[in-house]
Amino acid sequence: MTRGGEHRPRDLSWPDALTRPVQALQAEASLLVALSGGLDSTVLLHTVVHCLSGSSVRLRAVHINHQLQSNARETEDFCRQLCQQLGVDLVVERVSVAATTGPAAGLEAGARNARYDVFERLMVGGDTLLMAHHQDDQAETMLFRMIRGTGLAGLAGIPARRRLGRGWLVRPFLAVSREQLHGWARELGLAWQDDPSNDDERFDRNFLRKSIIPLLKERWPNLLVRMDRSSQACREGAELAQALAQLRLQSLSGPEGELSIDGVRALSLTEQKNLLRWWITQSGFSVPERRDWAQVLADLLEAGADREPELPGDGFAVRRFQAALYLVRDPKMPLGDTRLLEPDHPLLWGDYRIVLQKAQQKVGAGTQIPRIRVAGRQGGERIRPCPQGPSKPLKKWLQDKAVPPWERARLPLLSMDGELIGVGQIWLSPGFQGAAPESGWRIVVEREFD
Numbered sequence: 001m002t003r004g005g006e007h008r009p010r011d012l013s014w015p016d017a018l019t020r021p022v023q024a025l026q027a028e029a030s031l032l033v034a035l036s037g038g039l040d041s042t043v044l045l046h047t048v049v050h051c052l053s054g055s056s057v058r059l060r061a062v063h064i065n066h067q068l069q070s071n072a073r074e075t076e077d078f079c080r081q082l083c084q085q086l087g088v089d090l091v092v093e094r095v096s097v098a099a100t101t102g103p104a105a106g107l108e109a110g111a112r113n114a115r116y117d118v119f120e121r122l123m124v125g126g127d128t129l130l131m132a133h134h135q136d137d138q139a140e141t142m143l144f145r146m147i148r149g150t151g152l153a154g155l156a157g158i159p160a161r162r163r164l165g166r167g168w169l170v171r172p173f174l175a176v177s178r179e180q181l182h183g184w185a186r187e188l189g190l191a192w193q194d195d196p197s198n199d200d201e202r203f204d205r206n207f208l209r210k211s212i213i214p215l216l217k218e219r220w221p222n223l224l225v226r227m228d229r230s231s232q233a234c235r236e237g238a239e240l241a242q243a244l245a246q247l248r249l250q251s252l253s254g255p256e257g258e259l260s261i262d263g264v265r266a267l268s269l270t271e272q273k274n275l276l277r278w279w280i281t282q283s284g285f286s287v288p289e290r291r292d293w294a295q296v297l298a299d300l301l302e303a304g305a306d307r308e309p310e311l312p313g314d315g316f317a318v319r320r321f322q323a324a325l326y327l328v329r330d331p332k333m334p335l336g337d338t339r340l341l342e343p344d345h346p347l348l349w350g351d352y353r354i355v356l357q358k359a360q361q362k363v364g365a366g367t368q369i370p371r372i373r374v375a376g377r378q379g380g381e382r383i384r385p386c387p388q389g390p391s392k393p394l395k396k397w398l399q400d401k402a403v404p405p406w407e408r409a410r411l412p413l414l415s416m417d418g419e420l421i422g423v424g425q426i427w428l429s430p431g432f433q434g435a436a437p438e439s440g441w442r443i444v445v446e447r448e449f450d
């Protein structure tokens with residue numbers, strides 16, 4: 001349902017609290033306003049147009065139609081008309097939200113994920129996406145996270161600025177309350193769309209907004225300001241914890257990014273947890289949800305030498321090998337089949353990329369393309385590390401080289417005429433390396449994330 005009056009604001013003086021944070025965006029190259037059609041983002045779009053039209057900033061809006069509400073089409077039309085009247089280019093994306101049959105929270109989260117996926121995809125370098133989150137959203141988020149039992153970083157609430165895809169996400173209204181936004185929207189005579197799902201208290205956020213926060217505000221009128229202070233304190237605390245974890249990471253990590261067990265063991269349990277979480281996040285993964293961190297750490301750090309403890313995660317695992325912890329990415333493809341190397345056709349083998357190249361010809365070297373096979377370990381292989389020397393079991397050789405067990409299973413083995421000529425990046429027969437290799441052919445083995 002459309003509320004209020006016009007697509008054009010009345011000619012009043014605009015409140016400073018709205019214009020100040022938006023004027024600070026003058027230096028941005030390109031702004032994208034996330035426009036839901038609701039009151040908050042409609043006021044944001046009007047304010048951006050009021051403050052920045054005529055400036056050099058490129059301005060667009062983006063509306064995501066989740067196709068969930070009965071008025072989804074009406075809201076999309078509203079956004080189109082609004083942008084047309086304001087002379088702002090609008091991108092509309094329709095998405096299908098998963099988990100529609102799940103519990104209310106699943107649907108809410110599904111819509112949010114779909115929305116952020118689109119935003120990320122749309123952003124190019126130099127783009128800044130603006131969202132209209134305000135002080136009340138901040139308080140709801142903090143309460144909600146507290147109820148779910150989140151840590152310091154979660155209690156820091158919604159950040160005013162953070163990276164999103166190739167650009168930035170900025171929330172200029174975080175210091176403005178919902179009441180103020182509503183008051184100004186009416187005073188300026190603006191129109192907006194009401195979201196019927198905002199009244200549905202099966203959604204946790206709505207329950208907090210409609211039933212809990214008003215009660216708290218009645219008792220503590222400056223609740224929002226106090227919570228804002230708490231979020232600031234938590235943000236600072238989280239920043240300090242990260243800085244400490246980063247220092248520890250630098251001093252305890254070895255040449256392959258592994259962490260020394262003795263070094264980690266010397267830290268308090270609190271610091272161990274802090275370090276492990278930061279290490280996982282820094283490596284681009286999500287920290288697994290565990291309640292038994294003390295147990296997880298005791299397993300990783302104290303298990304007997306004969307055990308191979310691990311903390312599994314999504315796309316990775318933290319594993320122990322000898323005196324260190326390793327953060328190991330899941331391999332890219334199932335290994336197993338045998339492949340033949342073709343000249344100048346890179347072979348992708350899990351995380352490895354293997355290339356066979358014709359090298360400068362040595363006098364007397366054959367010109368025939370060597371038949372080099374690439375395969376995973378089957379067991380029983382032997383290696384002849386020195387061309388004229390004796391061969392030894394590959395298993396023993398890998399153990400002597402202290403190659404971790406998970407790495408051994410992933411290594412591409414290169415062989416020719418039944419003889420091993422290469423083991424991942426660890427070893428390559430001298431006949432296939434250097435400026436003028438004996439065989440007339442050079443092999444290059446790289447690991448993708450090296």
Ligand SMILES: Nc1ncnc2c1ncn2[C@@H]1O[C@H](COP(=O)(O)OP(=O)(O)OP(=O)(O)O)[C@@H](O)[C@H]1O
Nearest residue numbers: 034035036040041062063064065112130131132133
């Ligand atoms: N359908 C939409 N299309 C474009 N932007 C949207 C849409 N829905 C929400 N937004 C943007 O996100 C802001 C916050 O909206 P809302 O509070 O509904 O989302 P939220 O789920 O709480 O957000 P978040 O998950 O980011 O905290 C809006 O002010 C608006 O800028």
